[in-house]
Amino acid sequence: MDGLADELRRIGRQAGLDRVGICDALPFTESRQAIERRKLEGRSAGMQFTFRNPSRSTDPQVTMPGARALFVGARSYYRQAPPAGAGRERHPDPQDRPDPEGRVARYSWVDHYGPLRQALGQVAGRIEQEGWRARVLVDDNALVDRAAAVRAGLGWFGKNTNVLLPGAGSWFVLGSVLTDAPIAPPIRPAPVDDGCGSCKRCLSDCPTGALVEPGQLDARRCLAWLLQAPGVFPVEHRAALGDRLYGCDDCQVRCPVNRRAERDSPPADAEPRSQAFLSVLEVLEADDEALEALVGRWYIPGRELRFVRRNALIVLGNVGDPDHPGVLEALGRALASRDPILRSHAVWAAARLGRTDLLGGLAADTDPLVADEMARLGEQ
Ligand code: B12
Ligand code: SF4
Ligand code: SF4
Known part of the structure; x- marks a missing residue:
């Protein structure tokens, strides 16, 4: 054989x-x-x-x-990163402020x-x-x-x-x-030598400390998992999420083995229509059909698009411009949403952008998720 x-x-x-x-x-x-x-x-x-x-x-x-x-x-x-905002229409803004962009992990730029x-x-x-x-x-x-x-x-x-x-x-x-074809060699291939040596860069680069020991990942803290998990995004990891909308590459980006490989054989250009960044406003504006068309390849818990919108709201809170008309419109819509997951994450995003002035209508919200979020504002 x-x-x-x-x-x-x-x-x-x-x-x-x-x-x-x-x-x-x-x-x-x-x-x-x-x-x-x-x-x-x-x-x-x-x-x-x-x-x-x-x-x-x-x-x-x-x-x-x-x-x-x-x-x-x-x-x-591995592909060369296309520039942020490439090939996308901007939201109209008299002061030409940039649209907030959500980053997509490299393995998901295309299928x-x-x-x-x-x-x-x-x-x-x-x-x-x-x-x-x-x-x-x-x-x-x-x-x-x-x-x-x-x-x-x-x-x-x-x-x-x-x-x-x-x-x-x-x-x-x-x-x-x-x-069931008998094609395996009679002796297992020799194990590849560990090339990490004494390096521990990925452990210190992880923004949430999810690599708790070498080779041991605690998914409760891993942003790649939290973006895919159902329910409330843990409040203690929202700021660390930064602009990540899907996946996380931090434990690979500065890995010296990757850096060396990138230097030795420079990457090909990204495929046409690569989604390295998505407009957060577009994600938050899209109806279900349009959003499914935009992110249909992603793993989304129960295929419930609310979790993509939840993640986009956190990114909006982290990187949005609090005076951008598109940002304010998106926040306003989410604060008025019938979905308490979206309302509660929008409260967090508004507060993070210093726009608690938008939250007046939420003071009487009796949903426990929203009430919790509002109570946290009082503690800050
Ligand atoms: C669940 C899953 C996740 C989970 C959990 C990941 C994890 N590390 O367990 C989440 C959602 C977090 C995730 C994230 C990512 N994933 Co993922 N994921 C999977 C999936 C579906 C199963 C993985 C699994 O079974 N884990 C089980 C545990 C036990 O395995 P393990 O953590 O690898 O444990 C081994 C080592 O830790 C090792 N070990 C144990 N002790 C020690 C001690 C030391 C010192 C060392 C060095 C090792 C070591 O032995 C363990 C047993 O074999 C696979 C697809 C599949 N069907 O296999 C893709 C897969 C692992 N994911 C993949 C990718 C690309 C990613 C991301 C890079 C995507 C992204 N950019 O966001 C990140 C990377 C995050 C990370 N550091 O792992 C690729 C990995 C490719 C590769 N080169 O390794 C896979 C194989 C998908 C694929 N088919 O290509 N993923
Ligand atoms: S994927 Fe991100 S959050 Fe998860 S272990 Fe790697 S660096 Fe940490
Ligand atoms: S950064 Fe790369 S080489 Fe360094 S320990 Fe992590 S995986 Fe190994």
Whole structure:
């Protein structure tokens, strides 16, 4: 089967995968333990994904009984940043104040999972031609993608919990083809040496201290998770959110391995229509249909767009100009919203912008979320 394995590697690379590797499909015992531990400690913060059913996500045999191998691929998503506000109409403002912009994490400027899935699909197709079963798993709850990449010899677990590829860093999405074809090498690929050394930059760069120890993430503090979580955004982390509207890249941006890789091979330009920034006012003005069209690719809890608007209100409070007519209009609309989640986050945003003058109508609001927010103003 060495011939087929080599051919699959070639197919994967030709289809756009930057790195490929093959390993066995035995259970990922350490990941299982790590998941159970994080749930016990509360650090999983109620996340579902691979945490919901770890006996499945850490054991490929549950997804495909008789599976023998994982073909793992990594695809780079590092691109040159397009300028903020590029290609967007500005809101009219006599004083020409800038529209507030919300930052989107690099992996989500365009859909990178689609091309990864397609490339792995070609590998799967070739396996099926030989009569074996093959299933593509990308960011799926059925597999711990990082552990598969580490086992297949693609990279090491960094202290920021991402998988880093030697000489190339962490700006990669990961996925696999699970198969019963006997293509795994008889001996596991040698583990990739830890390239972090004594560095701890990601731990100190994290704006909320979510990397509580090397390789240990507390999702209760991770902005990437809090932006995806339902309910109230924890008040103690709202200021730290800054202009982030979706995802967070801080534990990767100044990573020396990434910096070196960026220097050695400068990135390609971002794809046309990359969403590195979105207009916060556009997000807050959009009706459901328009907002779904704008952010439809994002993970949104229960597909409830109110959580995207909630996040946009926090960003507005952090980076909006308190005298910009568009900002005032957006705040006014949210303060009058029927949704208490939006009203309460709008109270916070108005206060952060020093516009408590807008809150008069909320003094008699009996909703507990809004009343809490108003009471907090009194304490400040
Ligand atoms: C849940 C999830 C999240 C959660 C939790 C992340 C986390 N670190 O656990 C949240 C929403 C916060 C998140 C954020 C992000 N995610 Co995410 N996420 C996932 C998902 C769905 C499951 C991850 C998982 O199973 N975690 C389980 C725990 C146990 O795994 P772990 O933390 O990696 O734990 C291991 C290590 O910590 C290590 N370990 C244990 N002890 C120690 C000690 C030391 C010293 C070291 C070094 C390591 C180490 O062993 C553990 C077990 O294997 C995967 C997709 C998938 N199906 O796998 C994507 C995935 C991990 N995410 C990805 C990405 C791109 C991101 C973001 C960069 C997106 C962004 N810009 O906002 C951030 C990065 C934040 C971060 N530092 O992790 C990529 C990672 C690519 C890569 N190169 O590693 C994945 C693989 C998606 C994909 N298919 O490409 N994500
Ligand atoms: S994604 Fe952001 S908040 Fe989460 S661990 Fe990394 S730097 Fe911290
Ligand atoms: S910042 Fe330093 S410790 Fe963190 S992942 Fe990069 S090299 Fe490792």
